Amino acid sequence: MSTIVITGGKVITMDPANPVAEAVAARDGRVLAVGREPDVLAAAGPGAEVVPAGGRSVLPGFIDPHNHLLSTAESLVAVDARYPGVASAEDLVARIAAEAARTPAGQWIRAYGMDDAKFPGGRPTRRHLDEATTEHPVIVYHVSGHQAVVNSAALAWRGIGEDVADPPGGAFVRDEAGRLTGMVLDSALELLLPVAVDIGCHGPNFHVDLPREQLRSWLEMAAEPYLKAGVTTVCDPQVSRRELEIYRSAWNAGTLPVRTVVMPLSHMLDELASIGLAGPFGDDRLRFGAMKFYCDGTLLGGTAMFGEPYGDNFTGTLYHRPEELTDLVRRAAAAGWQVGVHTQGDRAMGYTLDAIRAAVAVSGDDARPRIEHCGYPTPAQVREFAALGVIPVNQPNFLYDSGTDFVRRLGDSRAHRLQPMREELDAGLRPVLSSDSFVSSLRPMETISNAVRRRTREGGPIGADQAVTLEEALRAHTLDAAYALRMEDRIGSLSPGKLADVVVLDADVQALPADALSGVDAWLTMLDGRIVYRSEGRAASEV
Numbered sequence: 178m179s180t181i182v183i184t185g186g187k188v189i190t191m192d193p194a195n196p197v198a199e200a201v202a203a204r205d206g207r208v209l210a211v212g213r214e215p216d217v218l219a220a221a222g223p224g225a226e227v228v229p230a231g232g233r234s235v236l237p238g239f240i241d242p243h244n245h246l247l248s249t250a251e252s253l254v255a256v257d258a259r260y261p262g263v264a265s266a267e268d269l270v271a272r273i274a275a276e277a278a279r280t281p282a283g284q285w286i287r288a289y290g291m292d293d294a295k296f297p298g299g300r301p302t303r304r305h306l307d308e309a310t311t312e313h314p315v316i317v318y319h320v321s322g323h324q325a326v327v328n329s330a331a332l333a334w335r336g337i338g339e340d341v342a343d344p345p346g347g348a349f350v351r352d353e354a355g356r357l358t359g360m361v362l363d364s365a366l367e368l369l370l371p372v373a374v375d376i377g378c379h380g381p382n383f384h385v386d387l388p389r390e391q392l393r394s395w396l397e398m399a400a401e402p403y404l405k406a407g408v409t410t411v412c413d414p415q416v417s418r419r420e421l422e423i424y425r426s427a428w429n430a431g432t433l434p435v436r437t438v439v440m441p442l443s444h445m446l447d448e449l450a451s452i453g454l455a456g457p458f459g460d461d462r463l464r465f466g467a468m469k470f471y472c473d474g475t476l477l478g479g480t481a482m483f484g485e486p487y488g489d490n491f492t493g494t495l496y497h498r499p500e501e502l503t504d505l506v507r508r509a510a511a512a513g514w515q516v517g518v519h520t521q522g523d524r525a526m527g528y529t530l531d532a533i534r535a536a537v538a539v540s541g542d543d544a545r546p547r548i549e550h551c552g553y554p555t556p557a558q559v560r561e562f563a564a565l566g567v568i569p570v571n572q573p574n575f576l577y578d579s580g581t582d583f584v585r586r587l588g589d590s591r592a593h594r595l596q597p598m599r600e601e602l603d604a605g606l607r608p609v610l611s612s613d614s615f616v617s618s619l620r621p622m623e624t625i626s627n628a629v630r631r632r633t634r635e636g637g638p639i640g641a642d643q644a645v646t647l648e649e650a651l652r653a654h655t656l657d658a659a660y661a662l663r664m665e666d667r668i669g670s671l672s673p674g675k676l677a678d679v680v681v682l683d684a685d686v687q688a689l690p691a692d693a694l695s696g697v698d699a700w701l702t703m704l705d706g707r708i709v710y711r712s713e714g715r716a717a718s719e720v
């Protein structure tokens with residue numbers, strides 16, 4: 178295998194023993210040398226391919242520890258309903274109607290990313306979507322991924338009538354006259370969608386049943402946007418048989434786009450325990466990580482569980498009774514699993530901490546329990562995180578996308594302390610950054626910019642005193658993310674002997690104003706010692 182040397186870069190290694198460098202060499206899939214240019218060139222020897230980075234930032238490949246890879250691949254080929262492209266119910270109707278015009282009657286139309294809190298006329302209903310089409314079942318996912326609005330054809334397709342009962346952990350929203358509006362919340366989505374697996378009441382079921390060849394080809398098509406953003410490893414935080422089959426088939430064919438760590442959902446605990454399977458297990462391309470649990474719902478959906486009501490008097494909902502959650506999480510830890518618990522509100526956080534305490538008692542000192550999203554821990558809860566070694570898995574893109582709405586619903590004191598990353602770092606924790614893609618942008622530099630800026634889309638502050646530095650944010654998306662995945666011995670820093678995953682960003686990010694960070698993508702991405710992405714038509718001298 179050839180040797181590649183990246184020279185003339187501002188190398189941020191994330192290796193505390195050697196934090197900055199000019200050049201990196203890779204050979205046989207591993208980092209060969211990192212340091213001063215003449216030393217690295219000498220180590221590489223004659224015949225190496227030399228790539229001059231032209232003063233750009235060079236980093237370990239980004240690691241996204243909470244990224245629904247397969248769902249993202251599905252969303253990339255679906256109707257884009259994100260704000261500001263879709264800013265009203267009328268915009269939504271127009272997009273769906275256009276898609277209906279080119280889709281055979283009877284086929285599902287899926288749209289992702291609707292942010293109806295920003296629509297001037299309020300929530301769209303089934304009646305709006307019926308204007309777009311009555312010939313196709315239509316589902317438009319809310320930006321949270323935990324709810325959707327559907328048309329009448331979709332309800333009819335599943336035989337759902339006005340007399341439908343709300344399932345535990347979900348609801349069909351009704352108008353004042355008691356009629357279905359078409360808005361479907363959390364576990365009620367399962368009654369509506371053709372799902373591939375039964376996950377019981379363990380989380381929202383977005384494991385939609387689609388032909389495997391289609392899913393596999395969409396997964397392969399997702400390689401470009403991930404590598405262009407500089408992502409080389411993801412952790413899919415909710416995996417069922419459906420995802421694992423597709424990932425395994427792509428892994429077998431050598432077409433899995435990035436290193437993929439999977440978190441099986443808790444509904445499989447007994448089956449996996451019965452065959453003695455627990456993470457970490459697998460190889461460097463596809464492996465099991467932690468097991469995923471759900472405590473409460475979402476902030477935008479009003480299903481996050483807070484001690485004090487918020488929004489329209491929401492108090493939130495739970496997926497399991499608190500003692501059931503503790504039992505599940507403890508049993509998973511006893512079976513050998515690292516655990517990750519989806520938790521947003523402070524009241525739910527208390528239940529999650531009870532469960533994690535039980536897990537840590539079984540797993541011992543190096544349990545690395547994760548709290549997914551980790552929306553609103555109180556200061557006392559953050560202190561307890563430190564005692565238990567909790568890893569908060571933050572997604573500051575939500576603060577940008579929906580911060581204004583959070584302030585309106587939660588009030589100032591709570592909204593500005595959402596995802597308190599500064600406080601977590603100061604408490605000695607290693608919080609990580611992630612996207613929750615498909616729910617928000619998969620581009621790490623957008624996430625990093627939002628952690629550093631703490632501003633809303635409308636330009637207002639959202640917890641400015643919880644902002645972190647650029648260097649802290651970069652570490653949270655590389656080395657500390659590797660730690661959360663128990664892979665810090667092989668990825669996350671540019672250290673000799675580690676796997677050669679490298680991103681050359683298309684800027685010197687340390688010289689950029691914070692406002693410009695979110696626009697930065699990869700100029701070159703190396704995965705496993707091979708160059709897998711190069712931006713086109715830009716000379717190094719342009720930097």
Ligand SMILES: [Zn+2]
Pocket residue numbers: 243245414613
């Ligand atoms: Zn998620």
